[in-house]
Each structure stands twice: as C-alpha cells, then as structure tokens.
Amino acid sequence: MKDSYNIFKILMIFIIFIVLGYFISFRVTSFSSFTFIIWVVFVIIVIFLYLVFFKLEAGISDKLKNLESLLKHKDSLEETGKSSYSDTNSSLESIEPDIISITAHEIKTPVSIIKGYTDLLLNDSEFSAGINDKAREYIKRIDSSSNEIFSLVENFLNATKIENNKLSLNLEKFNIVDLVGDIVDNMENEASIKKQHILIKKMKNIPMISADKLKIEEVINNLIENAINYSPEGADITVLINFDAKFVEVAVKDTGFGISYNDQKRIFSKFFRSDNVNIRKVGGTGLGLYISSKIIDMHHGNISVTSNENEGSTFSFKLPINV
Amino acid sequence: MNNNNGKKILLVEDDLFLLDVYTQFFTQRGYIVVSASDGEEGINKLLENEYYFIILDIMLPKKTGIDILKEIKKEGSTIKDVPVFMLTAVGYDEIIKQAFQIGANGYFLKSSSLPNQIIDEVESSINNSQVPK
Incomplete structure (x- = not known):
C-alpha cells in the first residue's frame, strides 16, 4: 500500500513538472533546442532532488534496517551455538517431533533395556555361570529379536527422514576397520x-575416512544382517575391506540363495521384496537397502550388488577417502 | 581392565532400568557411578564430585541434557574441561549439532550402542584427546 502511494506521488509530481516545463518552454519565444535542454535539465534536477530528499532517504533507511536485522539474525545464529546459555529448553522447543520419531523413541528405550540385561546375562560371569544351555539359547534369541526391533524402528525413522529430506550427515574421521570389527563382534x-x-x-x-559413522554403521549392519538372514545354516559370511587411491570399499559376501538378475535391478528401491520363496520366508520391510543406498549416495559413494542364484551375493559400497 | 578404580563418573538418565543397566556395565569396568534421574538433580550433582567424564541423556524431566551441558560448559565454569557425552534415543541432527557447538565430546544413540560399546568409545575418545596435549 505504502509503495503504491509513493509511486503515485512521484508520478503526479513528474506530470506536474512536465506540464510546467512544457508551458515554460512555450513562454520562451520559440521552442529551440536550447529551451528544450533547459526544460529537460530542470525536470531532471527536480526529480533528482525529490529522490534525494524523499525516496532515497527512505531507501537507504530501509537498507540499513535490512542490514541491521541481518546482523541481528547472524548474531542470534552465532549465539545459539556459543553464548546463549540462559534460555532453557530452547533447543528442544524449536524441533517439532513427528509421531514416528516419538514412537521410535518410546520403543527404543525399553528395547535397549532388554538388550542391556540380555547382554549382562550372557556375558557377565556373575550371571552366566548359573544359566544352562537351553536358557542361554533362549536369551540369545531374545537378544537377536530385540536387534530386529531396533533395526525396524531405525529403518522407519530413516525412511521418514529421507522422505522429508531431513537426513543430514554428521561427518567425522574414523577407522572403518575398527567399525567393521565392532559390528561383527556385535x-x-x-x-x-x-x-x-x-x-x-x-x-x-586402510586409510581413515571422513563420513557419518552412525549411518555407515547402519549400512554395514544392514548388509551383514541381510547376509545372515538370507544364508542357510552353517554358511560363511565374509566382510572384505579394500581401498585404492580414491575409495575405501567394504563388501559383504554371503553364500546364500542369491538374487535373480531381475531382482538385482530393483533391489535398492523402496519397499522392494523379492518373489523368491526362500527370501520371502525371511521377514523384512523392504527399506533396509533403500536407506543404505541413500546413505551411500549422500556420501558421494556407490553401492552395488553382484550375485548368482543359489551361489550367493556380494553387496559392496565404496566411500571416497577425501569427501 | 580395572585401572579405572575410584574414577567417578556422572550418569544422568531418567529411565531407571536403563540407568541400572548402564550403572552395572560401568561398575564392571571399575568406575564409581554417581547417578541422577532428572535434569535438576543432574545439575545439583555437577559440583558434588570430581568426575572423570559425564554422560547425559538429552530428553530428561525438569531440565534437558542440553541445559546441563550448557551449565557445564558455561563461561567461568570450573568443570569446563570434563568430557561430556550425550546419550539420545532419537538422532535429531539439529540437537546433536547444537550439543557439539556447546562443547559436547561425543554422542551415542541408545539404540545402536550397547553399554560396552559406549564405554569403549568414551575411553578411546578420552585417550585420543589426551594424546596431542
């Protein structure tokens, strides 16, 4: 509203001076090029003066205000990280937790308690001595089932983040050999x-890489878990770690049912589940490989599969050494 | 394994079962665990002992783990240099980034880390950060 009013004002004044200048130039005996130039200069000076006193002043103060607010914004951005220690809960209020995140949180805490206690029962000498073999086997099953719940929840959470473009990377330098070792132990x-x-x-x-450790852990977990699930009893699963000048490569090789050529093409897409009966027997959401491939993509890496039916599959991903 | 004898750590976690699980694991490793189950209690216990490191759950009643972290790392704090590790069930990237900006030394997802792994990582992170000094 204010802008259009200003433009109207300028236009009115402009028109008045054109008309004035026109009359003045006619009052002078003849309309020579000299009087025309005087008229033009007159109009320009008036417009210039008008702009300097009104419009420019307003424009400059607007710019100053913008600059001020930008600086303030920048300060407040810096403050959130450094010095605004006084405001309580500010960090948590700024985030709107979605229903999936809340559900995930509520499920994960009790399951991590189950995992903690099963771990104590299995590995703490205080308890493990008193447990017979059958009970030990059952506790292991409880443990592996709670692992399954974990990865399910994690997958739903990540799939939602990917859908909403909220998945971001927290890069840190780490040794992928140690990470693979920890995961395999687990x-x-x-x-x-x-x-x-x-x-x-x-x-x-193997050189250190700079990547999001938790997310890479998830990818490796996912690949090894698939290898376990889709391989028969007694099978060997091999994790190979290699590198060249540009990439570190992790490959998980199983001796399972294998994946048909048609399935290989679609295996990294969302909710993909094979029609193979053997594979169908194993539960799953069809999200694990989809999420893994997105995570590797975000790292500018590359994930792929090679497989022959009934001979097994190798899933491998490459991560750039220098991101 | 038990060269941690006598080292006190502060563990703030509101879920009592989880607190018990972690306490048992840390005790096995030779630490003396001082625990708190809400944010205020956590802040009150900050200066009661000298801690080797502190582990904070983020979503806590009364005050959040971030609030406690700010209290530890604030200007003029005498316990500024105590390593602090955040524990969270949900990996909100925004909160994790904020925790690092304030001065957290690391964070763990409750879900993906077993207590033993957490201890290993905390110890290796403390050892690594001490090497360059």
Missing part, C-alpha cells in the same frame, strides 16, 4: 544361532 551372537561364521578379510593400512 552380530556374532546372531550368526551363531544359525551356526554361521563371519570372517573379516582386509588389506593393510
């Missing part, structure tokens, strides 16, 4: 239920 329990063995084969001097 999953040996699950593999031992199916009498499977997980082996690690690695090149020497």
